Amino acid sequence: MHQKAGKNGPSFKEDATMRFDDIIIGGGLSGLLCGISLAESGRKCLIVSQGQSTLNFSSGALDFLKTKEGESFEEALERLPQEHPYKKIAPEKCFLLRAEVAGLLDRAGIGTFSDIRRNHWRITPLGVLSQTWLSLEEMAHFDKEALPEKVLIVNISGFLDFSPSLLASGLAEQGVRSEICEVSVRETDTARANSSEFRSVNLARVLDGYAASRLAEAVNGKIGDCDFILLPAVFGLESDTAAVRFLQMLDKPAALVPTMNPSVPGIRLQYLLKKRFKELGGTFLAGDTACDGIVEEGKMTALRTRAQGNSLFEAENFVFAGGSFFSEGLIAGKDEIYEPVLGLDVDYSGSHGDWFSPDVFEEQPYMSFGLRTDADFRVSLKGRTLENAYAAGQILSGAAPFRNGCLGGLSAITALRVASMIKNE
Amino acid sequence: MQTAGFLSGKRCPVVKANTQYYNMSVKKHYDVIVIGGGITGAGVARDCALRGLKVLLLERYDLTNGATGRNHGLLHSGARYAVTDAEAASECIKENMILRKIAAHCVEETNGLFITLPEDDLAYQKKFIDSCRNAGIDARAIDPQEARRMEPAVNPDLTGAVLVPDGAVDPFRLTVYNAYDAQLHGADILTYQEVTGFIKDDRGRVRGVTTYSHADKSEDSFYGTVTVNAGGIWGTLIAGMAGAGINMFPAKGSLLIFGHRVNNVVINRCRKPADADILVPGDTICLIGTTSTRIPIEECDNVRPTPEEVDLLWREGIKLAPSLADTRIVRAYAGVRPLVAADNDPSGRNISRGIVCLDHESRDGIPGLITITGGKLMTYRLMAEIATDMVCRKLGSITPCTTADTPLVGSDENARPDKEKPAASTYRAAWGRHGSNIKDIASGSAKDKSVVCECEEVSVGEVSYAIETLGARNIVNLRRRTRLGMGPCQGEVCACRAAGLIAKADNCADKAKKDLASFIQERWKGMYPVTWGATVREAQLTSYLYQGLCGLDHYASESREERPVIQGGRNNEI
Structure with a gap:
């Protein structure tokens, strides 16, 4: 029984059937973490990835949950409204999941800094200190009580997606003095000749090679009386060590600050997770879109994709981890919000006029729209829970990610929660 | 000739950020004070400056903040008005030809189509072409297939098409370069400087204005022999401060911007002018508009398109170019047309879209104040000429207007780059x-x-x-x-x-x-x-x-x- 014809899919013809233990729709942070967790316990997994992950705008850190001064994570979780996805996870389980995320990243060769019990601070490109829970190790992360006194802010000459002066003024609000300088090496100047392509990833490609040591020398010549160095996050695109190696070449403690998109740390995170998933035997279907599925008697049994229209992908379990609107896990029409693969039940309210707040900086209602799930993160279709189909990450309803400060963290925690639900069965 | 420092001494606006951005040479006494930094005010300032007058332009916020920056950016051929308003049509085509010459870097010569769709009366086309020709507009019917070749985005169901010399004009650039040109001819241009009142002498003559700076929150005053009110829809409030009443009818117009340049030729509907029937390409994007709704003057500072207007614009736009249905809309916005009713018509039934130049001395017994309003972006130069002529009469000057022949700074013919x-x-x-x-x-x-x-x-x-x-x-x-x-x-x-x-x-x-x-x-x-x-x-x-x-x-x-x-x-x- 077909629930829904694929939107642009080719006509259905049952050529081949491929069987997996679990199929995950979405190759971003939640899809990959879920897939790795399942694959680590020996399950055969498929990830279908359309390739529009929000990791491209990553801050290089995962925010778990904003806490008030002196408040524990448990107290902050307690305060959350009932519709928030975290409310479906017992606080002690949530504690363990946080530990599990850090461990999983470590096994994937991704060095991180986190404290299971409390937030630390990351620095935004505007110099705003923002709470976060887990930072990639090369990214600037601080205790508010232990900020550096005087920072050398270094930019690569001509790089416009990082503004030392905006960063410096934010740091000044925290009483941190700074000095600004620009450095370049032959390779970055060459890259600069193509003026429209002088962006973070192109710089990182150049700087992951031999240029790094000469750049470090140039930076070391500028340190003066500064006790800390901040640079744009344009190091370590695919290598797990290039960024840290570069920072170690500097004469003072140093760290990276995220740039405007694309986010090099985010892209590397995705790259290393994908690598880990494949090493564990996972199948990663890149650049393909899930477009249709088969549901029988309250269970999802198979999935079809746009590019592999003649193949049928069957599995024990399915995970919807396709992200929110940006990643097209959800689609907003003029009058309705829908999930494009099966037309799953979506939590949203009102009509178009109610979906948006006129103030861009208020929590936008549409940001909390998402898949309706039961206490075990199982999705539903026309009011009926699908017993083997789950949702994880930003596709879930109720997150209000900016107000609650759970961008990234929510994806990681719910992904591992869903993986554990599947494994325990 | 002064070469640097628009609105300011060189770098002054940026170096002294929160303090002030006009140069210290700003004088206290002028021949002419122009209120309003839309295209009309900028045009008046330039015309006055070209005629050797000492000019000060005062703008409440940034240049183009009012209706000037909130329209299609259509270089009207006048065809739109040909049937309903022959005078406006003829003004448009004359100014159209002038702007192509004097403001080449602000204009894109795209041409325009007036298309007839199956739901429109094809018989209107003949009347339309005849009226165009009477107004001096070069309009000719072309085969619908030829129209499709010329503009592949056009609705393929069209039953008729007329080619006219429409184009696109960047109203921001046009205004900025009028102001810059004025400054190069000695004018002072002050932005973020709102006029808060008039200074009158004991005989009731307007001698100058008091101002409030939105930049440094300070008050100031300036003196001028003649003051020109070019405040667009806000002109009624400005005239009101001097004690003169102008019967204005704020008409809100909403537009949508699409995220691609779908069409390269302006597409209009060949029918009586109605809502949402002009699609104009503008650099990398295109715009559909407009609607027309009467609104209270109090709302002019805060106009937004309604969902109904957005829907109407979208639906009508798709009729002109069907691919708009799948094109991302990047923005909706609205502006307010400064329409003026005749003085003896408080009901506003005889609203004019023509140029209105009021001498408040003869009209209201307030010497020293002129209002220039009504009109259109297309006729700004003519409006400026009319207002400046009146200024000159009051100042006893007989210097003729040269703006129809003097290119704006940047548009001189011999400055084309080497294409090779x-x-x-x-x-x-x-x-x-x-x-x-x-x-x-x-x-x-x-x-x-x-x-x-x-x-x-x-x-x-x-x-x-x-x-x-x-x-x-x-x-x-x-x-x-x-x-x-x-x-x-x-x-x-x-x-x-x-x-x-x-x-x-x-x-x-x-x-x-x-x-x-x-x-x-x-x-x-x-x-x-x-x-x-x-x-x-x-x-x-x-x-x-x-x-x-x-x-x-x-x-x-x-x-x-x-x-x-x-x-x-x-x-x-x-």
């Missing part, structure tokens, strides 16, 4: 925008060549030029002077880059961040009424970038609020 010579695309784009002024835009170093806005190909050199020479102080100013952030992504990436450059030039990063927050806020106000489909993706991307990644919400409460002094309501910029 290879050049960076940003250079070509900048030439298109600034004409021969490109000689003042640095493009030699790697730094100057760096691209800030990829959609519109704006370089660091061009941004610096806009900051130093054209008086840009914030991102909105930059957008109006360079088109930075006007393309398909609406400043998603380049706004932050621009803020960084302004912070650097300005040495005031706090202001730049607040400005960035205001820019993102204003951008959203134009965006959320049209947020569905791909536009939601774009909206969410903005949130991820500016809230999630940058933490810009930290500066949200401090973001710039422009509130007029002389009336309530919140100003909104497009």
